[in-house]
Amino acid sequence: MKVTQIYLLLHLILTTSVLVDTLSVTGFMSNLWKRLSFQGSCDSLKFNAEGLRADLESKLFGQHIASPIIQKAVTGFMNDDNPKKPLVLSLHGPTGTGKNFVSKLIADNIYKKGMDSNRVHVFVSTYHFPHPSQIDIYKSQLQEWIKGNVTKCERSMFIFDEMDQMHPGLIDSIMVYLGYYHKLDGVSYRKVIFLFLSNAGSKVIIETALKFWKEGREREAIELKDVEKDITESVLNNNLSGFWHSRLIEKSMVDFFVPFLPLEYGHIIKCVMAEMKAKGLELNQDVAHSTANEFIYFPTFERVFSVKGCKSVENRMKFYI
Numbered sequence: 001m002k003v004t005q006i007y008l009l010l011h012l013i014l015t016t017s018v019l020v021d022t023l024s025v026t027g028f029m030s031n032l033w034k035r036l037s038f039q040g041s042c043d044s045l046k047f048n049a050e051g052l053r054a055d056l057e058s059k060l061f062g063q064h065i066a067s068p069i070i071q072k073a074v075t076g077f078m079n080d081d082n083p084k085k086p087l088v089l090s091l092h093g094p095t096g097t098g099k100n101f102v103s104k105l106i107a108d109n110i111y112k113k114g115m116d117s118n119r120v121h122v123f124v125s126t127y128h129f130p131h132p133s134q135i136d137i138y139k140s141q142l143q144e145w146i147k148g149n150v151t152k153c154e155r156s157m158f159i160f161d162e163m164d165q166m167h168p169g170l171i172d173s174i175m176v177y178l179g180y181y182h183k184l185d186g187v188s189y190r191k192v193i194f195l196f197l198s199n200a201g202s203k204v205i206i207e208t209a210l211k212f213w214k215e216g217r218e219r220e221a222i223e224l225k226d227v228e229k230d231i232t233e234s235v236l237n238n239n240l241s242g243f244w245h246s247r248l249i250e251k252s253m254v255d256f257f258v259p260f261l262p263l264e265y266g267h268i269i270k271c272v273m274a275e276m277k278a279k280g281l282e283l284n285q286d287v288a289h290s291t292a293n294e295f296i297y298f299p300t301f302e303r304v305f306s307v308k309g310c311k312s313v314e315n316r317m318k319f320y321i
């Protein structure tokens, strides 16, 4: 069967909602139909500004630039009953530095059910490689998905993970919802939060962190202005990035580009301790050090920054408990 035929067949099946629950392999589209068909009311909101501040301060390690930006941006937005545009945050940084984790902290402090709320929607770009002949179908499905969910619950949150891998056509189809429109086709998107997560710009962020370290300067001396311009430039100049082709950045639809710095040995220790606490285990510094030592760091000799941040702490820790 040709690829085009497979796509057409998939589309046909997907429009038959009876079969939707069996189609986990087609993630987004089945999710789309499930989401659009959820019955009943929107899950409750419980915005907790103090909770968000405390979580960012105590649970997110090593992100002194990201933490206050996210706290102020989300708090200001949630306390505004009449925002002029949706809140659009683009989180950038190397793997395992807390971009998904922070999305969870935001959801936990806005929605009673956190990430399980029917107001929270996740789109993982790498799961969706539309065939060129199907791009228009995907675009309208994506738009329907956003529109349907926002029509049901206006205080919704959309998380687009691996944004740098997203098809530029799909990015453009989201763009329309990010601007200063009062209403589009009868629907207001002004109370929606869009989070874009990506590794785009990581090189610049890592180079800056390395530069400060080599110069013997404190990590905390790195400021947003040291990386912000370079992040947007590197994202725009990267041929492989979906951002590059889209007009998302040019049109200033993104409210904040939020850098996530590479994590150091001390942060990995904190991640292990947090994991022990979450599992109800007795806190054990020896286990934390043994686990942190297992990680790969760069530069190779000095071992300053963890290559994978705090990723797989949980699995590695198991060897020592």
Ligand SMILES: Nc1ncnc2c1ncn2[C@@H]1O[C@H](COP(=O)(O)OP(=O)(O)OP(=O)(O)O)[C@@H](O)[C@H]1O
Pocket: 059, 060, 061, 062, 063, 093, 094, 095, 096, 097, 098, 099, 100, 101, 102, 197, 198, 199, 263, 271, 309, 310, 311, 312, 313
């Ligand atoms: N800065 C951090 N503070 C506390 N915990 C962290 C931090 N970074 C990562 N973690 C821990 O590591 C896990 C993996 O991190 P996370 O999924 O947030 O990485 P990411 O930045 O989204 O990576 P990727 O770019 O690969 O998607 C988190 O669930 C969390 O437990």
